[in-house]
Amino acid sequence: MMKDSTQYNRNSDIPDPEYFFKQFEEEERKTIERVWDVSEAIHEDEVLPTDEEVEQALSAVHRRIDDKHFFIGQWKWFAAAALVLIVFGAGLFLIPQTERAPYGETAKVVLSDGTEVELNSGSEVQYNLLYGWTNRNLQLKGEAFFDVQQGDQPFIVYANKSAVEVTGTQFNIRAWGEASSGETEVTVTEGSVRFYPSEYPGRSVILTQDQQSRWSVNIEQPTAPKTAQADRILAWRDRKLAFDQQPLSVIFKELERRFDVDIEFKDLNMANDTLSAFYATPEGAESIIKDICRVKGLRYAETANGYRIFK
Known part of the structure; x- marks a missing residue:
């Protein structure tokens, strides 16, 4: 690697910003310098650059990353350092x-x-501005189906203190936060994934097509892969409803998210009672609540925002 003082800081391996800026067209350079100037003065109550300015700067860097000749054999290293300078700064x-x-x-x-x-109703994913460039990591809360494209970097989803790692495949993760055990359920429909507690990567299992595994904070390792009923597990993608021996507390939370209603259910003695059901064309929350109450010997009443369920 070259160590010319016009290109690198002699006290570190970080590229000199002035040398880096000169590699861009005038308009691109102005945007990148604007982001960098603010990063140096961020503790002086300067106004942060706009999202549009940051995106423009990152896009300009990304274009240079694609130009292998620009970095003269060190393009990957230089690209990573440049992104850190602009964004992390x-x-x-x-x-x-x-x-x-x-x-x-x-x-x-x-x-x-x-x-x-x-994303299923009430779910969210989070990722940072460098997704796809220096990492492909996401954080999931709720339930989601992933169709992952092949890439040089592993695709990793973190959920409920667990991790699912792949390169290119299709799979579903169910990781709602209401369960005290923090259970995560992974179902693979194509390809394979590695599933493990995020703090203990060595305790992993490999799942392949039509296999499922679960993990929660009270067990050391994800359960051994088993054959999954993918059509029922993925029913939510077609706006169907499927419950396979799910506790009533979990089912009612699912109905809250699905139909955007409040369901008051405080009978702790029955909260863990399980139920299996399938609705190909669910008509609404009330019809399903009515069915559940009939089967479980419960009653319900309509409230201002939803329903109250009681014995």
């Missing part, structure tokens, strides 16, 4: 980008690498 690296599906709706997100994420 401004503290923007740590600002998560969030995509949500509101209650009563689902949402589809296409990430910068072409990966598609379908």
